[in-house]
Amino acid sequence: MIGEHARFGADGNAWSRRFGGAALVTGASSGIGEAFARALAAHRMDLILVARGHERLRAFASELEAEHGVRAVVVPVDLGRPDAARVVRAAAEAAGLSVGLLVNNAGYGLFGDFTEQDPAVQTDMIDVNCRAPVALAREFAPDMANRGCGGIIFVSSIAAYQPTPYFSVYAATKVFDLFVAEALWAELGRHGVEVLGLSPGHVRTRFQARSGDPVTNPPGGVSQPEEIVATALSALGRKPSAISGLRNVAVSVLVRVLPRTVVMHAAMRYFDRLPPACASVEAVARATATTSGNGRFVRTVARMLATFLAVSFIDVVVCSLVTHKLRFWFPAWIDAHWDSPDSWVTYSQSYVAGIVFIPLLAAEAVREFVPKVAAAVRTAITAGTVAVLGFIVWWKGGLMLQYHKEQEAVAWVVLTAVIWGLIRVGEELPARVAQMSPRRLAAWLARGVSVFFLVMAVVDPLLCVGVQKLPWTKGLFVEVGFFVPAGVALWALARRLSADATEDRRVAVLESGFLPPRIATAKRNRTDEVTSENAVDPRIETNNTFGADQ
Numbered sequence: 001m002i003g004e005h006a007r008f009g010a011d012g013n014a015w016s017r018r019f020g021g022a023a024l025v026t027g028a029s030s031g032i033g034e035a036f037a038r039a040l041a042a043h044r045m046d047l048i049l050v051a052r053g054h055e056r057l058r059a060f061a062s063e064l065e066a067e068h069g070v071r072a073v074v075v076p077v078d079l080g081r082p083d084a085a086r087v088v089r090a091a092a093e094a095a096g097l098s099v100g101l102l103v104n105n106a107g108y109g110l111f112g113d114f115t116e117q118d119p120a121v122q123t124d125m126i127d128v129n130c131r132a133p134v135a136l137a138r139e140f141a142p143d144m145a146n147r148g149c150g151g152i153i154f155v156s157s158i159a160a161y162q163p164t165p166y167f168s169v170y171a172a173t174k175v176f177d178l179f180v181a182e183a184l185w186a187e188l189g190r191h192g193v194e195v196l197g198l199s200p201g202h203v204r205t206r207f208q209a210r211s212g213d214p215v216t217n218p219p220g221g222v223s224q225p226e227e228i229v230a231t232a233l234s235a236l237g238r239k240p241s242a243i244s245g246l247r248n249v250a251v252s253v254l255v256r257v258l259p260r261t262v263v264m265h266a267a268m269r270y271f272d273r274l275p276p277a278c279a280s281v282e283a284v285a286r287a288t289a290t291t292s293g294n295g296r297f298v299r300t301v302a303r304m305l306a307t308f309l310a311v312s313f314i315d316v317v318v319c320s321l322v323t324h325k326l327r328f329w330f331p332a333w334i335d336a337h338w339d340s341p342d343s344w345v346t347y348s349q350s351y352v353a354g355i356v357f358i359p360l361l362a363a364e365a366v367r368e369f370v371p372k373v374a375a376a377v378r379t380a381i382t383a384g385t386v387a388v389l390g391f392i393v394w395w396k397g398g399l400m401l402q403y404h405k406e407q408e409a410v411a412w413v414v415l416t417a418v419i420w421g422l423i424r425v426g427e428e429l430p431a432r433v434a435q436m437s438p439r440r441l442a443a444w445l446a447r448g449v450s451v452f453f454l455v456m457a458v459v460d461p462l463l464c465v466g467v468q469k470l471p472w473t474k475g476l477f478v479e480v481g482f483f484v485p486a487g488v489a490l491w492a493l494a495r496r497l498s499a500d501a502t503e504d505r506r507v508a509v510l511e512s513g514f515l516p517p518r519i520a521t522a523k524r525n526r527t528d529e530v531t532s533e534n535a536v537d538p539r540i541e542t543n544n545t546f547g548a549d550q
């Protein structure tokens, strides 16, 4: 028999009342699941924590109980077991807790060639990622529907939005989770049960080490587990699915509008170029520790200041060139000879860099200083920020319109965005260059210079003849005669260097024993062709399990 305490948690609080019971979090011993458990404990929900590692779970449960005064029951079970859902239910009932919110978070990935992955691991992954969430939802959803309240979160992934080579089975399991969640959102929503399919992008957790994921710098950026949880808890009950992070939303839209073959080939190329991932769990933990928390806010503010100063500097240069005098844009009294009737409007352009950073600065401040799941505070700050931004845009924008400065305003916004982007690229450049082989670096340089030459071959005559109305001088002929062949030759050289670099990487991959054995197979086939029938590369034999019978 489950009593009132069980129904409404430790103190009959709002969240327990909303869902009608305790929160069950699978995979609560690390990463996103741990962040879910912390956030829900902060909302004073009693917890049922599920994972395999008993010691880790027990210590975590004691910490939450001491910190938040909630009950935290531990259920150490392997969710790959066919009877796992029944075991979890029995444990919850034995503890006298009813499940109000189910967070189906436990899961793992498997990176590598489909034909080389261990079939037992592939099917276990399907069990843990798909069968267990469905079985758990099937176990608890009827009670929720009968009560007329409850919640279920399925942790999917951004990988659910496209077929992903090398993550083929994992990505498909996440499509399954997303689709089940969205369908249940409609089905169970009628009975008052809130369902959400949550799609995180890249989050540095133990996931990377366990799956062999080699991605370190994903297109959607890297998130913290707390951000994922904040996204989930604010979306739950409002929509069927949520993607964490604006960049991930953009990526998900892009991969839906592009043809699938294009997306898949791009993904293949992306993975093929990555350096091997052999990071240990400890290395990942160290990386997580250094990328999370404190330094981020300071770095963002420093970037904004650098951008602001750069835009202001360009302001000075452009203004001086246009007026043929050295012009300081602000403060106004330094530039005593300023003779424009609308100087304040013109000055406003210098502030554009500051204005466009208002929302970004506010978002970073919230992330850094406001408790992660204080949804009401976040909403209030967002509303305040939008109001301030709206007022400034209305005020300064109105003045700019009045003095016909629209084009300048747009130009400064674009300039600010470009400089911000360049600073970001510049920050990541040393790490990227360090990861490249000298050949690939040379290929990049050759391709860059080649593009420059080819663009100049078109732009230069257009400007000289088309805009400046100069005649086709001998010099221009010579210039174009140089740009075109030099550009084409450099392009060909870049292709050659790039092919060599790929080959170098294949050998390095073989020597490192890295996962994608498609590369090993291709290498073996090539080696077989050029060597005598019995001469087999010993590196291939050690790295390729199905080589013997080919």
Ligand SMILES: NC(=O)c1ccc[n+]([C@@H]2O[C@H](COP(=O)([O-])OP(=O)(O)OC[C@H]3O[C@@H](n4cnc5c(N)ncnc54)[C@H](OP(=O)(O)O)[C@@H]3O)[C@@H](O)[C@H]2O)c1
Binding pocket: 026, 027, 028, 029, 030, 031, 032, 033, 050, 051, 052, 053, 077, 078, 079, 080, 105, 106, 107, 108, 109, 128, 155, 156, 157, 158, 199, 200, 201, 202, 203, 204, 205, 206, 207, 208, 210
């Ligand atoms: N990290 C990412 O970049 C990312 C991106 C998109 C989606 N996701 C999804 O987010 C979820 C959580 O991943 P995470 O990043 O937090 O990874 P994580 O740090 O490795 O956490 C995985 C959790 O699942 C538990 N777990 C794994 N296998 C289990 C099994 N057979 N039975 C019971 N519990 C099991 C683990 O505990 P034990 O090992 O002790 O069992 C751990 O608590 C996964 O579903 C993953 O697919 C992650």
